[in-house]
Amino acid sequence: MSTQAATAAAARRGKLTPERETELYEAVICLLREGGYDSVTMEGVAARTKCGKATLYRQWGTKPRLVTAALDKRRCAVFTGIDTGSLVGDLREAAGVAASRRDRDAELMEAVSQAYIQHPDLRAALRETVIEPEVAALDAMLRRAVERGEIEADNPAIGFVAPSFLGMLRIERLFEDRFADPDTLRLFVDAVLLPALRVRSAPGDPSEV
Known part of the structure; x- marks a missing residue:
């Protein structure tokens, strides 16, 4: 499933507020920084955000989809917009x-x-x-x-x-x-x-x- 499709599917299923969703994504990013991809688990994200694990599975289904959504939310190309004329x-x-x-x-x-x-x-x-x-x-x-x-x-x-x-x-x-x-x-x-x-x-x- 593409990033856009995964995000759209989550939106259709979800009742999470944008603020809560951002909090969950930030927890994923923090875990990635601290210990790499293998350190990110549904249990770990749930514990860090005091969110039910069932909610995470209902929203994203799998860890790869959750990580992908978190990275997509954070996406901001560093070099986009640079145009000095030379x-x-x-x-x-x-x-x-x-x-x-x-x-x-x-x-x-x-x-x-x-x-x-x-x-x-x-x-x-x-x-x-x-x-x-x-x-x-x-x-x-x-x-x-x-x-x-x-x-x-x-x-x-x-x-x-x-x-x-x-x-x-x-x-x-x-x-x-x-x-x-x-x-x-x-x-x-x-x-x-x-x-x-x-x-x-x-x-x-x-x-x-």
Whole structure:
């Protein structure tokens, strides 16, 4: 079942207020941060929110659907809305935004990444709620850059930008000795992505690589 279908089904069945629903979703997110996907149980969510376990099963049916709904409710693509008028500006802004959220989202990203690998039944939902919005936003930056004439449409590096950027967010904590600088993501953009993309200034754009 897709995220939209699961959410619609819950809405049809449910009597929960929006405030109560938000409280339940926050409990799921907290459990994900604290111990990963395996730490999320219907019993644990029920105990933390003083909600009957039967209510959770009636609303969402299974743990994957509950987790998916919680992530979907929280979904807010970090890079959506970034449009500085140049690819250099866009990627540097994305690096700054990601760095500012690093500590807050690190545990959740770790939990989601592990669940993505270990739980195939959850993979499609995680792609829809967590990964695809960020990829779409980064890809949009590149499309605009092609339209402005900043990069060549056939540059093979284009297809690697989103995976590389999101990959850096995933592995930074594994290489804390190497990526301790708070400007790591900005350096990654300047030293790796921009040279690979061979960015040139668009007409009337004063930005410099």
